[in-house]
Amino acid sequence: MLLITHLAFVKMLLKLCISSVHGIFGSILKKVCLWVDKQVPSRTGVIESVKNERNHAERTAKDVTTPTSVNYHFTRKCNYKCGFCFHTAKTSFVLPIEEAKRGLHLLKEAGMEKINFSGGEPFLHERGDFLGEMVRYCKEELQLPSVSIVSNGSMIKERWFKKYGKYLDILAISCDSFDEDTNQVIGRAQGQKSHIDNLFRIREWCQDYKVAFKLNSVINTFNIDEDMTENITQLNPVRWKVFQCLLIDGENAGENSLREAERFVISEQQFQDFLNRHSSIKCLVPESNEKMRDSYLILDEYMRFLDCREGRKDPSKSILDIGVEEAIQFSGFDEKMFLKRGGKYMWSKADMNLEWISRVR
Ligand SMILES: C[S@@+](CC[C@H](N)C(=O)[O-])C[C@H]1O[C@@H](n2cnc3c(N)ncnc32)[C@H](O)[C@@H]1O
Ligand SMILES: *[C@@H]1O[C@H](CO)[C@@H](O)[C@H](O)[C@H]1NC(C)=O
Ligand SMILES: *[C@@H]1O[C@H](CO)[C@@H](O)[C@H](O)[C@H]1NC(C)=O
Ligand SMILES: *[C@@H]1O[C@H](CO)[C@@H](O)[C@H](O)[C@H]1NC(C)=O
Numbered sequence: 001m002l003l004i005t006h007l008a009f010v011k012m013l014l015k016l017c018i019s020s021v022h023g024i025f026g027s028i029l030k031k032v033c034l035w036v037d038k039q040v041p042s043r044t045g046v047i048e049s050v051k052n053e054r055n056h057a058e059r060t061a062k063d064v065t066t067p068t069s070v071n072y073h074f075t076r077k078c079n080y081k082c083g084f085c086f087h088t089a090k091t092s093f094v095l096p097i098e099e100a101k102r103g104l105h106l107l108k109e110a111g112m113e114k115i116n117f118s119g120g121e122p123f124l125h126e127r128g129d130f131l132g133e134m135v136r137y138c139k140e141e142l143q144l145p146s147v148s149i150v151s152n153g154s155m156i157k158e159r160w161f162k163k164y165g166k167y168l169d170i171l172a173i174s175c176d177s178f179d180e181d182t183n184q185v186i187g188r189a190q191g192q193k194s195h196i197d198n199l200f201r202i203r204e205w206c207q208d209y210k211v212a213f214k215l216n217s218v219i220n221t222f223n224i225d226e227d228m229t230e231n232i233t234q235l236n237p238v239r240w241k242v243f244q245c246l247l248i249d250g251e252n253a254g255e256n257s258l259r260e261a262e263r264f265v266i267s268e269q270q271f272q273d274f275l276n277r278h279s280s281i282k283c284l285v286p287e288s289n290e291k292m293r294d295s296y297l298i299l300d301e302y303m304r305f306l307d308c309r310e311g312r313k314d315p316s317k318s319i320l321d322i323g324v325e326e327a328i329q330f331s332g333f334d335e336k337m338f339l340k341r342g343g344k345y346m347w348s349k350a351d352m353n354l355e356w357i358s359r360v361r
């Protein structure tokens, strides 16, 4: 109490100084006044101001963060209901294509080299033409070294490859199990349609249209005991990303969430056992919860960065409103974690030796 009155007095005095003293000392004094301002916040007092200072320092350090690699979840709509999903259909919003392109251009100017289109199901909106146009724009006009898509794979048609395949570097398909029943339990099934037959068809198209084929699997309580070695070997992806099922508050856990994924969660040890069982697969890239939380720079359907550090997704303002640099300061993206994850690795077709084209049969 005493301290606050004292500081308030000093502040008043300095403000008086500024209004009467001009010339070179003015600006210096103004800085002192601003500093004093921060020392006299409302009730929480000094502790709060120390915290402010630290946050400020952290942000200043983050000013240098470049959005080298961006995951753009441009739609939340999906044709599936995977029980563990951490990016759920909370809104049906999709930006107009011209606005999305403006945002992509801003990101390119801020240093983006790699874009990953995700969702929701990215092939759903305008039957994939919206996605296709963004892919073309990123490759042809923005000349990004790497353009990729993460999809469940159920909506992809050969027509899409014919039209847009040449602009796409990598297609990552999510497949969590090679057992149809397990997929059914997880929620990755539409009636009797076989997800797995579809997977092999997409693999062929990737080969035909020279798109690198990647696989993503989320390891959870229902597929933890599976041995996928033979199936993965047969599909021969350039990379097999193996995720430990992650909980995000407000998405698949806690209040206001559309899913309750707790029953899918596995321990570190279980995850490690799964990895050990598949150690013969050279293209396997593990993504533990720890590694995932901070290493993805996520852009949502409004082009807001999402901060997943606290196990929640707190959005920034949209880059369309405040620009990339401002928005990124609040995104919680950890550049070191990204590098640890091997984030900078074979991004474009040009970097790849074309061995992946031939599948082991
Ligand atoms: C949210 S999906 C969107 C793209 C598309 N619908 C799909 O499923 O591939 C993006 C990736 O996140 C993975 N994923 C979803 N929920 C997850 C969770 N709780 N933990 C880890 N990965 C998850 C999906 O399997 C998929 O590979
Ligand atoms: C793109 O991001 C998603 C997460 O949003 C991830 O599952 C996927 O592996 C990434 N794909 C590529 C090709 O980097
Ligand atoms: C896509 O998701 C559906 C339902 O969530 C699932 O049945 C299907 O297996 C998934 N696709 C792949 C290739 O895993
Ligand atoms: C996966 O591999 C197993 C052998 O380990 C095989 O029995 C099964 O048919 C394969 N599944 C698919 C869908 O290829």
Ligand code: SF4
Pocket: 078, 079, 080, 081, 082, 085, 086, 087, 088, 119, 120, 121, 152
């Ligand atoms: S993981 Fe993908 S396919 Fe499954 S519900 Fe989420 S967005 Fe849809």
